[in-house]
Amino acid sequence: MTGFRGSTAVVGVGATDYFKRGTSPLSSAQLVLQAILAACDDAGADPRSIDGFVSYAGDSSEGLAIGAALGVHEVRWSTQVWGGGGGAVAAAVNAAAAAVFSGQADCVAVYRGLSEASDGRGAFNKGHMGHLYAAHGVLAPAQVCALRTQRMLEVDGVPPSALEAVALAGYHHAQRNPKAVAYGQPLDRDRYQNSRLISEPLHLYDCSRENDGATAVLVVSAERAGDFRGIPAHILSGVQGAASGWTESAENEQRYISAGFHPALVKRLWAGAGISAEEVDVVQVYENFTGPAVASLIDFGLCPPGPAAGEFMTVENLTVERGRLPINTAGGNIAEGFVHGIGLVAEAVRQIRGGSPNPVGDADISLLIGGPMAPLVSSTVFGSAATV
Amino acid sequence: MTVEHSAGVPADLARTVETHGKSVAAGDNAAVLADFLPDRVGQLIASAYVPPKLKGAQVCSITEVGSGRYDAIIRYTKLDDRWFELRSRWVRFDDGSWRVWSVRNIPDTPPWMNVTGPSPDGLDAPHWEGLRAGKLLLQRCRRCQTWTWSPRPICPACHSFDMGFEPVDPVGTIYSWTRTWQPFAPESTGHLPYVVVLVALPAAGDRRVLGVLADADGVTPEIGAPVRGQIEQPPDERHWPLVRWHLEKQAR
Numbered sequence: 001m002t003g004f005r006g007s008t009a010v011v012g013v014g015a016t017d018y019f020k021r022g023t024s025p026l027s028s029a030q031l032v033l034q035a036i037l038a039a040c041d042d043a044g045a046d047p048r049s050i051d052g053f054v055s056y057a058g059d060s061s062e063g064l065a066i067g068a069a070l071g072v073h074e075v076r077w078s079t080q081v082w083g084g085g086g087g088a089v090a091a092a093v094n095a096a097a098a099a100v101f102s103g104q105a106d107c108v109a110v111y112r113g114l115s116e117a118s119d120g121r122g123a124f125n126k127g128h129m130g131h132l133y134a135a136h137g138v139l140a141p142a143q144v145c146a147l148r149t150q151r152m153l154e155v156d157g158v159p160p161s162a163l164e165a166v167a168l169a170g171y172h173h174a175q176r177n178p179k180a181v182a183y184g185q186p187l188d189r190d191r192y193q194n195s196r197l198i199s200e201p202l203h204l205y206d207c208s209r210e211n212d213g214a215t216a217v218l219v220v221s222a223e224r225a226g227d228f229r230g231i232p233a234h235i236l237s238g239v240q241g242a243a244s245g246w247t248e249s250a251e252n253e254q255r256y257i258s259a260g261f262h263p264a265l266v267k268r269l270w271a272g273a274g275i276s277a278e279e280v281d282v283v284q285v286y287e288n289f290t291g292p293a294v295a296s297l298i299d300f301g302l303c304p305p306g307p308a309a310g311e312f313m314t315v316e317n318l319t320v321e322r323g324r325l326p327i328n329t330a331g332g333n334i335a336e337g338f339v340h341g342i343g344l345v346a347e348a349v350r351q352i353r354g355g356s357p358n359p360v361g362d363a364d365i366s367l368l369i370g371g372p373m374a375p376l377v378s379s380t381v382f383g384s385a386a387t388v
Numbered sequence: 389m390t391v392e393h394s395a396g397v398p399a400d401l402a403r404t405v406e407t408h409g410k411s412v413a414a415g416d417n418a419a420v421l422a423d424f425l426p427d428r429v430g431q432l433i434a435s436a437y438v439p440p441k442l443k444g445a446q447v448c449s450i451t452e453v454g455s456g457r458y459d460a461i462i463r464y465t466k467l468d469d470r471w472f473e474l475r476s477r478w479v480r481f482d483d484g485s486w487r488v489w490s491v492r493n494i495p496d497t498p499p500w501m502n503v504t505g506p507s508p509d510g511l512d513a514p515h516w517e518g519l520r521a522g523k524l525l526l527q528r529c530r531r532c533q534t535w536t537w538s539p540r541p542i543c544p545a546c547h548s549f550d551m552g553f554e555p556v557d558p559v560g561t562i563y564s565w566t567r568t569w570q571p572f573a574p575e576s577t578g579h580l581p582y583v584v585v586l587v588a589l590p591a592a593g594d595r596r597v598l599g600v601l602a603d604a605d606g607v608t609p610e611i612g613a614p615v616r617g618q619i620e621q622p623p624d625e626r627h628w629p630l631v632r633w634h635l636e637k638q639a640r
Contacts, residue, residue: 132512132538134503135630136598138584139572146566147586154564154611196428197581199568204427250538251586252596256563 005272006388008097009225009232010349012045012218014038018181018337021116024212028118031214032061033069036109039216044229045107050218052077052108054096056088057340058126059112060119066111077105081240083248084376085124085141086286086341087260090368091378093345094238096219106220112342113214124210124340128375132250141288142207144251145373146199149291152257153201157306158298160201162313163290164192166327167205167334169318170287174331177357181209182335206290208333215342217349222388233352233366233382237272239265240370240378247375259292259372261299261379273365273381277301281363282351283327284344285372287334292372293327300369300379320358329358341371345380352384397450401458401478404486408476409445409462412438425479425487434571436474436491437578441467448473456480457489490569492580496605498620498632499579505628511539514553519619519629525553526592535593558617558631560589563596565609583607585633587615602632609635 014035016026024031040047047070053063054077063078077099081088089112096108114123129139138144152158171187174180187205195204218228225232243262245254255262270276277300287293294313297303302325303312312325320326330336330347337343348368350356364387370378404423411419424432444465451459458478465471476491506513511527518525527536529543530550542549562585569581576582583604588594599617601609614636619629 129503130538131503131505131507132515133598134501135505135628136584136600137499137501137568137572137576137579137582138598139501139503140570142570143566143568143572143584146568147564147584150566151564151611196425196431197567197569199566199570201566248538250596251598252537 004097004101005236005274006234006383007222008100008219009222009234010217010353010382011220011225011228011230011232012039012043013215013346013349013353013355014040014042014217015179015215015343015346016213017179018339019212021210021212024115024117026115028113028115028214029061029065029069031115031212032059032066032111032113032216035111035113035214035216036066036070039109039218042230043218045218048072050107050109051075052096052099052105054079054081054092054099054108054110055112056081056092057085057112057124060123061111061113066109077108081376084371084374084378085128086288086371087374087376088240088370088378089286089341089345090238090370090380091240091376093217093219093235093368093380094240094378097235097238100219100221106224108219109216110219110345111214111216112340114339115212116210117212122210130250140199142202143199145289145292146202147251148257148295148373149289150201152291152295156257158294159307159310162294162309163201163206164189165313165315165318166287166290166293167192168315170328170332170335171205172315172319173329173358174335177330177336180331180336181211182331187335202289202291205334208288208338211337211339213337213339215339215346217345231353232385233349234385234388236274236381236383236387237269238378238380239269239272240376241265242376257295259295259299260374260377261296261369261372265377266300269379269381273383275365275381279365280325280367281365282329282360283325283367283369284329284332284348285327285369286341286344287328287332288371288373290334296369296372300367320360326358326360329356329360344368348380348382352382396452397458401486402447402450405447405450405460405462405476405478408488409447409464412462413442413445413464415440415442423488425481425489431570432488432491434574434577435569435580436493438464438474439466443467453477461494492605493578494605496582496603497579498600498602499576499582500623500627501573501575504630511541515539516628518553518555519631522619523555524558524617524619524631526556526589526595526597527551528554528592535595537592537595537597556589557591558589559591560587560615562586562609562611562613562615563588564611565601567604583609585609585615587617587633597631599631599633602634607635
């Protein structure tokens with residue numbers, strides 16, 4: 001454990017509605033600003049007092065432009081996590097915490113916004129599928145994650161039912177989240193299995209959506225958390241990275257069927273938070289696709305590898321009512337909506353702070369797992385006041 | 389032509405398929421779309437390539453394939469009397485009607501994508517030039533002999549700047565595979581679904597390369613299966629040659 005543990009906290013969460021892609025009446029920047037203003041309202045914070053901005057994955061709204069639009073007193077920290085698409089989502093939270101912990105900023109907004117009208121089609125995927133992929137008909141992250149998932153199923157023996165459980169758990173939780181895109185559209189086994197194939201072994205419901213929208217959270221020092229409204233979600237630990245031989249290698253990654261959370265990284269996360277995997281109460285696991293989400297939970301030691309994953313990964317076990325490990329309690333990327341995974345940050349915080357559509361009783365440890373199987377991966381552990 | 393129906397093909401299915409073929413040949417898009425399963429209309433439209441003007445349709449066969457589903461092969465004749473075939477899979481929908489579950493052009497042919505050739509950073513340019521010269525070239529450090537893929541500006545093993553490209557015997561095993569059904573680009577129309585394999589190459593230190601598996605219609609690849617690559621020449625000058633992979637027992 002280090003002095004970093006619990007020294008910063010999220011004190012505000014704000015989100016726009018999720019729009020079907022291409023239908024947001026607001027620009028990408030306006031969506032981001034609406035989310036930040038909502039987060040300030042949630043925190044009881046003066047938007048002009050925000051002095052840091054962090055995003056990831058090439059967000060079109062640069063921190064300085066957002067700061068200028070808000071009329072902030074001063075920008076002291078403006079940074080973006082390089083590469084990795086949604087794999088950088090938790091890294092962005094960690095960067096904000098690092099800025100506050102090191103005294104380089106007092107109140108940092110972490111945000112991600114997408115609007116197809118502003119950002120173009122598939123903006124979340126810009127620059128990821130180079131010629132050595134595309135020439136061979138591999139054009140979408142779904143296909144890369146399908147290749148890795150297929151090996152996980154065929155070689156490691158993880159049963160397909162583990163993927164199905166991720167999708168069904170998300171849909172189950174979304175039925176209590178009126179803001180979720182899949183609200184009022186429950187998903188059952190039949191509909192899941194009869195849905196069209198996207199890239200085998202992934203069906204339609206194994207794939208996240210694409211939405212317009214934005215979400216933002218505010219990170220401040222734990223000492224100042226009492227100055228803001230509501231219950232703070234303390235940041236206990238954070239990691240980002242890529243192991244040697246993992247990244248940007250046209251499918252030559254070592255440990256190919258992992259999600260990229262290598263043992264040293266996971267060990268650092270738990271050590272930083274001063275916890276073990278068994279102490280995690282609730283997980284928001286980035287499901288760009290269900291297969292990578294399963295691989296993530298295996299990487300973190302939250303789910304057994306191989307055939308035994310099927311016994312653990314059941315809808316009952318992954319949902320709040322009776323589950324040992326509730327995941328994606330607002331619906332996740334698959335059922336709540338997808339703005340490059342930033343919605344998972346909000347829900348991870350809400351499990352501590354309150355406001356989740358499916359609160360896990362007495363949750364003290366809330367884990368955020370960022371974009372698995374991406375060139376960069378990241379994770380953050382949030383804790384209640386009792387953990388600090 | 390004699391229609392070869394397997395025993396027990398429902399009469400209403402045979403009628404639906406017959407009418408469907410005529411609708412396609414007549415360019416009656418509304419009728420064609422009404423035959424599609426409603427949850428996948430977009431995917432189906434973009435899966436099969438159908439030339440704009442046709443003069444006839446002939447149902448060649450309807451075959452039961454299990455789970456209450458049937459494959460229909462319909463031959464369409466173009467104005468110049470040349471023909472092509474589509475194979476559609478039919479399933480009984482909730483409302484009792486027969487609907488198209490999937491459709492493809494047969495025989496299967498690999499797609500030629502618009503994004504091809506050397507990457508903007510130029511690192512892989514010798515690989516592409518090698519294909520034009522009839523060889524599969526991968527990057528290898530001239531100093532420490534380490535194979536590197538994808539290409540890097542220096543050798544990650546010894547930091548030498550002296551990186552070369554060497555020919556590799558295109559023989560390996562399937563490391564993983566996926567059959568893609570979704571039209572992610574317009575060029576894939578007419579070739580969907582296609583199988584992409586990730587092939588480990590023992591001759592290049594088990595470096596892995598991506599490529600389309602040829603003749604994969606109806607084949608479920610297996611990880612570990614031996615494959616052999618053949619360089620396929622592109623249909624036009626805009627495209628670059630590509631290595632297509634063949635299951636070893638099928639290699640010519």
